[in-house]
Amino acid sequence: MSPLQPYFQQCLFSVSGPCPSLYISVSKRSFISCCSSQSQTAVVNGKLDSRIAERDEIRLGLPSKGRMAADTLDLLKDCQLSVKQVNPRQYVAQIPQLSNLGVWFQRPKDIVRKLLSGDLDLGIVGLDTVSEYGQGNEDLIIVHDALEYGDCHLSLAIPKYGIFENINSLKELARMPQWTVEKPLRVATGFTYLGPKFMKENGLKHVIFSTADGALEAAPAMGIADAILDLVSSGTTLRENNLKEIEGGVVLESQAVLVASRKALIQRKGALDTTHEILERFEAHLRAIGQFMVTANMRGSSAEEVAERILSQPSLAGLQGPTVSPVFSKRDGKAVADCYATVICVPKKALYKSVQQLRAHPQPKRRVGVNEQGFHFCSSRLVNLNVVWCRLEVVGC
Ligand SMILES: Nc1ncnc2c1ncn2[C@@H]1O[C@H](COP(=O)(O)OP(=O)(O)OP(=O)(O)O)[C@@H](O)[C@H]1O
Numbered sequence: 249m250s251p252l253q254p255y256f257q258q259c260l261f262s263v264s265g266p267c268p269s270l271y272i273s274v275s276k277r278s279f280i281s282c283c284s285s286q287s288q289t290a291v292v293n294g295k296l297d298s299r300i301a302e303r304d305e306i307r308l309g310l311p312s313k314g315r316m317a318a319d320t321l322d323l324l325k326d327c328q329l330s331v332k333q334v335n336p337r338q339y340v341a342q343i344p345q346l347s348n349l350g351v352w353f354q355r356p357k358d359i360v361r362k363l364l365s366g367d368l369d370l371g372i373v374g375l376d377t378v379s380e381y382g383q384g385n386e387d388l389i390i391v392h393d394a395l396e397y398g399d400c401h402l403s404l405a406i407p408k409y410g411i412f413e414n415i416n417s418l419k420e421l422a423r424m425p426q427w428t429v430e431k432p433l434r435v436a437t438g439f440t441y442l443g444p445k446f447m448k449e450n451g452l453k454h455v456i457f458s459t460a461d462g463a464l465e466a467a468p469a470m471g472i473a474d475a476i477l478d479l480v481s482s483g484t485t486l487r488e489n490n491l492k493e494i495e496g497g498v499v500l501e502s503q504a505v506l507v508a509s510r511k512a513l514i515q516r517k518g519a520l521d522t523t524h525e526i527l528e529r530f531e532a533h534l535r536a537i538g539q540f541m542v543t544a545n546m547r548g549s550s551a552e553e554v555a556e557r558i559l560s561q562p563s564l565a566g567l568q569g570p571t572v573s574p575v576f577s578k579r580d581g582k583a584v585a586d587c588y589a590t591v592i593c594v595p596k597k598a599l600y601k602s603v604q605q606l607r608a609h610p611q612p613k614r615r616v617g618v619n620e621q622g623f624h625f626c627s628s629r630l631v632n633l634n635v636v637w638c639r640l641e642v643v644g645c
């Protein structure tokens with residue numbers, strides 16, 4: 249029996265009558281079959297049965313090119329997961345820190361398709377791509393839904409001019425008398441799954457979609473479409489083509505996500521642990537972005553007294569910490585703690601204010617014999633698991 253046989257049976261079963269030259273699309277598996285009474289040919293994207301492919305390697309799919317590619321490598325690098333790619337045209341690579349993982353560079357939509365077919369176990373792509381090509385398949389699990397790059401939204405846009413001049417919402421668009429069975433609203437999009445689904449969910453009945461690979465914003469001016477459904481980030485392309493977004497017209501907010509095959513996580517040895525490790529590194533890095541550690545050497549009679557002074561400051565009290573540890577110096581031949589290193593964690597936007605507040609902090613009366621010391625500040629951006637210190641400013645010390 250040919251390995252394709254189960255699929256042919258499934259396809260033939262699902263249509264009635266003879267099929268002299270028949271195309272059947274099983275969309276979730278991106279499977280196209282063409283058969284005739286004389287010959288059988290098939291184009292199959294991925295595996296042919298539901299068992300998980302036998303291999304020791306866990307496979308991570310990364311965008312091979314396009315706007316997600318460089319940012320994805322940057323994120324991994326920031327998480328100390330450096331992808332060793334010999335040259336940009338080589339589609340397989342390794343991450344030395346994850347010995348059982350192989351990296352495969354693929355186009356974003358193919359990453360999703362290959363997750364579904366079992367040829368990849370993990371992938372990083374935009375949520376829009378997962379939603380469009382995953383089509384709600386329950387095998388896809390979003391492991392991390394906000395990797396904080398690739399931000400954009402999928403949105404319906406219409407011309408600013410002509411019959412649309414006073415149309416500013418999806419409801420108004422739906423109510424326009426122009427759209428009938430004979431003359432539906434024509435929408436150009438690359439999102440042929442999400443587009444019709446969105447229109448149906450929003451009660452727009454008379455809609456027809458056309459598709460193209462790019463430069464969709466030209467379609468209304470060319471007379472090919474009335475509206476477009478495409479990704480928007482800066483909004484420049486819409487503006488430059490005299491198009492506008494409308495209220496209620498956003499289909500999806502998107503950014504880069506880490507997505508996994510549920511089957512692989514459950515069945516493939518080591519997949520769950522590796523995913524966990526990647527996830528933890530991402531989390532550590534993303535949480536640390538924008539967080540600064542501020543160290544101030546402060547005078548005080550004890551660590552508790554210094555901590556109480558810091559915590560008594562309302563705007564510092566909400567911050568994490570402080571960690572207070574004694575700083576020793578030699579006095580009369582003895583090691584004496586005469587100031588305390590105080591560490592607090594502050595969000596980037598509060599950094600300047602926090603440093604100002606620490607500087608303005610009332611100092612206890614200096615004791616005789618104590619060195620003349622003021623504050624000593626450092627600030628560090630918490631870069632993932634490693635803390636890289638950089639000195640912000642030094643006052644005194
Ligand atoms: N302004 C934008 N336009 C398109 N994609 C964007 C934008 N901003 C962020 N993105 C993200 O980048 C992804 C597109 O990347 P890229 O262009 O490499 O994809 P692609 O699948 O190779 O596209 P194509 O097949 O059209 O060449 C989108 O899926 C989306 O998640």
Ligand SMILES: O=P(O)(O)OC[C@H]1O[C@H](OP(=O)(O)OP(=O)(O)O)[C@H](O)[C@@H]1O
Nearest residue numbers: 462463464478479480481482483484485
């Ligand atoms: O809101 P903006 O920042 O202007 O970005 C949106 C545009 O970017 C993408 O196109 P892309 O640059 O990939 O070109 P294409 O349409 O030819 O694929 C997208 O399809 C929009 O056209």
Ligand SMILES: [Mg+2]
Nearest residue numbers: 462463464478
């Ligand atoms: Mg475009």
